[in-house]
Amino acid sequence: MAKLTYIKAITDGLDQVLQEDPKTLIFGEDVGKNGGVFRTTQGLQDKFGTDRVFDTPLAESGILGLSIGLALTGWRPIPEIQFMGFTMEAVDSIGGQMSRNRFRMSGDVSMPITIRTPFGGGTHTAELHGDSLENMFVGIPGLRVVTPANPYDAKGMVISAVENNDPVLFMENLKLYRSMKDEVPEGHYTVPLDKAKVAREGSDITIVAYSAEVNEALKVADKLEKENISVEVIDLRSLSPIDTATIFASIDKTHKVVIAQEAQKMAGVGAQVASAIAENDIMSLDAPIGRVAAPDSIFPFAMAENDWLPNADDIEAKVREILNY
Amino acid sequence: MAANSKHVVDFGHIKSTMSDPYKKPVQLIDENGKIVNKELFDRFSDDDLVNLMEKMVWERALHEQTMNFSRQGRLGFYAPTYGEEASEMGIAHAMKKQDYLFPAYRDLPQLIQHGATVKEGYLWSKGHYQCYDYVRRGVRAWIPQIIIGAQYVQMAGAALGIKKNGEKDTVAYAFTGDGGTSQGDFYEGINFASSFQAPAVFFVQNNGWAISVPRKTQTAAETLAQKGVASGVPGVQVDGMDILATYLVAKDARDFAVAGNGPVLVETLTYRFGAHSSAGDDPSRYRTKEEEKPWFDKDPLIRLRKVLTDKKLWDQDKEDKLVAQYKDEFKQAMKDAEAAPKQKVSDFLKHTFEVPTPDVAADIEKFQAKESK
Structure with a gap:
């Protein structure tokens, strides 16, 4: 097994699905000859040709509208939206169109579209490049929203997303692209799209996180272990649907929970997790639900990003607060 | 039909020179029923002419009967097609079964000509899932789009x-109105199809009004056809009250696109005789009788009726009988639509995802319990 970066693991997964299914197509801005602005699709056009991997005009609504028409004519599109902030241009295609088509056709039409898009703060990008916009999308019925937190999951989940017959918004974390390596198996394997993972077992408190915050949570767990505090970390992986069973099983054991996300606090993923716990498993808790999230403000100017983004220190402080309640 | 010896519009020339023919609407018969282009007119056999007239009479009857149902409270949203019969049926007549149709909400008549049923049209208006049975039957048409621009x-x-499937003699069509040309998706659709040189024919049925907003407010561009030029797509205007001209241009556009020349944009000049929709829109709030009058004089049925009557191919008795027959069919379609089974929320939930998520599965059970009571 090779040690791969998160981004190379995704490239590997895309290579795999292009090999296995001749109906798969990769397209978007700069994904062809240039291999994507981050090189996620590096080498794929050379290997599979310009009919399968191609550049499009610069228009996100066009790219996702194109995906719908291609899906209706028998293709399995894997469009890239260059940065998640740019999905704002294509909200109708996602929420008004592709996610509704199975319902419209009573199950007789599938929209096997995987929208890959990078997101996430900490790399000091231009405006609307690093925003975490998942809170906008998790409220759309018929759309899966997933995000891997490590290279192994990245490859297995991108293969699962492409093989899934429903539209999947596949969020790739910019900061993780080249900052971590994992053992990643060669060839075909899948990681389920709707199952959370216990990233680290523990018994005193549960941290529910996803994407880059999983790594922040793991840092906290390492640090507190030295004080004999045992932290369980759950990586949601799927933001819609949310695997509440794994969360409930954990808090039934730890009786305390902190939910950490990089996105703003209003509504969205963390709020949904808190609500699900409050509705179904509140009696397991012996302390309030703790939340760590970005403030409800605009994603900041790049030079101030690190002051705004929630990090391991914020999670640690919240964990201590809940433990000492 | 004999109308294939020579093309009416030289899309290739327009495309290579981006010259001005798009500014001269194609016309064969004028509003007085005078044949203004005999050479082109002679391409139509008597049977062709009668067939086209019957289609317009069918659409007019469909509109009248549907408005009756609407007034009786038996329908939901309906966008009247009154006045646009030549534009819609001229285009529909040029379509082939293997072509893909992406309609908007005012395009039920073309959708029905392409293989949907009147009953399905009524179910679409009422809001019932069986309205899309035509897709299940393999009719190559998508939903009447509500989000204007998305169909493009x-x-x-x-x-x-x-193109990627290598299908020969097949083209995709999209429809919008004058208002739709202001959407970003309008340009993105044309430009993407052009960039890929895909077999696409885009229709703009310019009926003068987007609810209460007139054509001149949409754009200062002289024509809507010229909006194709910026993306390398030849555009042409046609007299959309002249079904013969509309048909020939639509057919030429199709021929051009299936020959691998890339997309075409056709603007039909027509008029919305009635309201925007059956749901309380009142055109007297924003337009005058003086504006409407010259357009009513251009009624597409009047001019072809005159031509056919002069040729002894048509008379009022024949038309009355046809209208009565069509309306009987529409009444039956409405009865069939009203007999559609009660819908179940649990079925909708089952079709949210291919495999229900745990939360959806729990809701399915909840609704099934309610529905079994």
Whole structure:
């Protein structure tokens, strides 16, 4: 097994699905000859040709509208939206169109579209490049929203997303692209799209996180272990649907929970997790639900990003607060 | 039909020179029923002419009967097609069964001509899932789009899909109105199809009004056809009250696109005789009788009726009988629509995802319990 970066693991997964299914197509801005602005699709056009991997005009609504028409004519599109902030241009295609088509056709039409898009703060990008916009999308019925937190999951989940017959918004974390390596198996394997993972077992408190915050949570767990505090970390992986069973099983054991996300606090993923716990498993808790999230403000100017983004220190402080309640 | 010896519009010339023919609407018969282009007119056999007239009479009858149902409270949203019969049926007549149709909400008549049923049209208006049975039957048509512009970008994808599938003699069509040309998706759709040189024909049925906003407020551009030029797509205007001209241009556009020349944009000049929709829109709030009058004089049925009557191919008795027959069919379609089974929320939930998520599965059970009571 090779040690791969998160981004190379995704490239590997895309290579795999292009090999296995001749109906798969990769397209978007700069994904062809240039291999994507981050090189996620590096080498794929050379290997599979310009009919399968191609550049499009610069228009996100066009790219996702194109995906719908291609899906209706028998293709399995894997469009890239260059940065998640740019999905704002294509909200109708996602929420008004592709996610509704199975319902419209009573199950007789599938929209096997995987929208890959990078997101996430900490790399000091231009405006609307690093925003975490998942809170906008998790409220759309018929759309899966997933995000891997490590290279192994990245490859297995991108293969699962492409093989899934429903539209999947596949969020790739910019900061993780080249900052971590994992053992990643060669060839075909899948990681389920709707199952959370216990990233680290523990018994005193549960941290529910996803994407880059999983790594922040793991840092906290390492640090507190030295004080004999045992932290369980759950990586949601799927933001819609949310695997509440794994969360409930954990808090039934730890009786305390902190939910950490990089996105703003209003509504969205963390709020949904808190609500699900409050509705179904509140009696397991012996302390309030703790939340760590970005403030409800605009994603900041790049030079101030690190002051705004929630990090391991914020999670640690919240964990201590809940433990000492 | 004999109308294939010579093309009416030289799209290739327009495309290579981006010259001005798009500013001269094609016309064969004028509003007085005078044949203004005999050479082109002679391409139509008597049977062709009668067939086209019957289609317009069918659409007019469909409109009248549907408005009656609407007034009786038996329908939901309906966008009247009164006045646009030549534009819609001229285009529909040029379509082939294997072509993909991406309609908007005012395009039920073309959708029905392409293989949907009147009953399905009524179910669409009422809001019942069986309205899309035509897709299940394999009719190559998508939903009457509500989000104006979306049909343009999706159709570009279908056109590219046709090309990638290597399907010959197949094209994709999208429809919008004058208001729709202001949407970003309008341009994105045309431009994507052009970039990929996909077999696509985009129709703009310019009926003068987007609810209460007139054509001149949409754009200062002289024509809507010229909006294709910026993306390398030849555009042409046609007299959309002249079904013969509309048909020939639509057919030429199709021929051009299926020959691998890339997309075409056709603007039909027509008029919305009635309200925007059956749901309380009152045109007297924003337009005058003086404006409407010259357009009513251009009624597409009047001019072809005169031509056919002069040729002894048509008379009022024949038309009355046809209208009565069509209306009987529409009444039956409405009865069939009203007999559609009660819908179940649990069924909708089952079709949220291919495999229900745990939360959806719990809701399915909840609704099934309610529905079994």
